[in-house]
Amino acid sequence: MVKFSTEGDNKSMLTTDDWVRQLADNYSLDEALVRRLNEEFLAFTDVTVQDYVVREHLRLQARKLRNSEIFARLREEVSSRRFRIEAPTERQLRRWIYG
Numbered sequence: 001m002v003k004f005s006t007e008g009d010n011k012s013m014l015t016t017d018d019w020v021r022q023l024a025d026n027y028s029l030d031e032a033l034v035r036r037l038n039e040e041f042l043a044f045t046d047v048t049v050q051d052y053v054v055r056e057h058l059r060l061q062a063r064k065l066r067n068s069e070i071f072a073r074l075r076e077e078v079s080s081r082r083f084r085i086e087a088p089t090e091r092q093l094r095r096w097i098y099g
Contacts, residue, residue: 049083050096057097 024031060070071090079087
């Protein structure tokens, strides 16, 4: 297990620079790479459930899936992924996608 530490009185506050430096040092990675990975991770996790549903609907439509297949997949993904909400109804999915 890797330990992350900070100096000073407030041991719970890591700045982004501290985080990047710590990861780069602990895993022998280039700081620029760690910074880019951190930015990608933050961008990925800074998505609302509605934005995720709309994006995935477009992606799955482009793969020629039918809405019935897409909605079934989205209901499962949304409830089992990081959003931690109950499976949305088809009506909720439609409202998120079509407004």
